[in-house]
Amino acid sequence: MAQESFGTSVVEAELAITGATVQIVRFHLDEPTNRIFHRDDHYWLDLCLSPRPEKARGCYSERWGPHRFERLGDILLLPPGETLHIRTDGQGEQISVVCEIERRAIDRWLGGGIEWTDRRLAASLDIVHPHIRSCLFRLAGEARQPGAGSDILTKMIAGQLAIDVARYCQAIAEGPITGGLASWRLRLIDRRLERPGPMPTLGELAEHCALSVRQLTRGFQSSRGCTIGEHIAHTRIEMAKRQLGSDDSIKGIAFGLGFASPSSFAYAFRRATGITPRQFRQRQMGKRG
Incomplete structure (x- = not known):
């Protein structure tokens, strides 16, 4: 190695x-x-x-x-x-x-x-x-x-x-490529999810990929081994981690990512990472210090 x-x-x-x-x-x-x-x-x-x-x-x-x-x-x-x-x-x-x-x-x-x-x-x-x-x-x-x-x-x-x-x-499907999404569609989804602002709906992503919602959800699961809902939730937390390294308020980050309230953001973040957004920010600030 x-x-x-x-x-x-x-x-x-x-x-x-x-x-x-x-x-x-x-x-x-x-x-x-x-x-x-x-x-x-x-x-x-x-x-x-x-x-x-x-x-x-x-x-x-x-x-x-x-x-x-x-x-x-x-x-x-x-x-x-x-x-x-x-x-x-x-x-x-x-x-x-x-x-x-x-x-x-x-x-x-x-x-x-x-x-x-x-x-x-x-x-x-x-x-x-x-x-x-x-x-x-x-x-x-x-x-x-x-x-x-x-x-x-x-x-x-x-x-x-x-x-x-x-x-x-x-x-992860072993069958022909038609069993999952083409790599260019997966890249389209990832690029869309990484844009600032609230997460897109399944309907929006399906339209973006020129597919039905059913084709999108089945194909994504076959390609990535997880549901597209799980992937969206994961991406939103990763975006939150990056934004918590800035000076933006936690409330502003929560609403900017489409959470209904700061408390729902804190609950989702803690469930995914084991710590609150505030604790994550404090650790990031400690490392920079």
């Missing part, structure tokens, strides 16, 4: 489980990232707790060639045996929950393995799955502050995570 252009890192907490390890890592990125990742016998999951650096993107260059880079979401999965090239344009600090799970722990639920098609590889770079997110958050919590019965609990959570990852992989 290459180490160039990645700054330094500090492991803030670590948890060892049978068949898996979990770390909370603080990366200090002193320049744009340009790094190669590869694991032979482990699945590697990364949940970014802070906004990813500007234009974070990944490329399975041995499969796609050197020029096709796709956007990274806040959860990414590197399958064993695959090589992922990650680049960013920005620098700064990033905090991630990094979980490595032995190959056999997940493959046992896949009938011994799975074919990593182009669609599955693309979906691995932006996982929007509430159960996977919840498991990673809980493991991070146990790593930071283990409690009574922690050994048993963490084994159970890791086991659930392995099953949820296997199910996610299986949910």
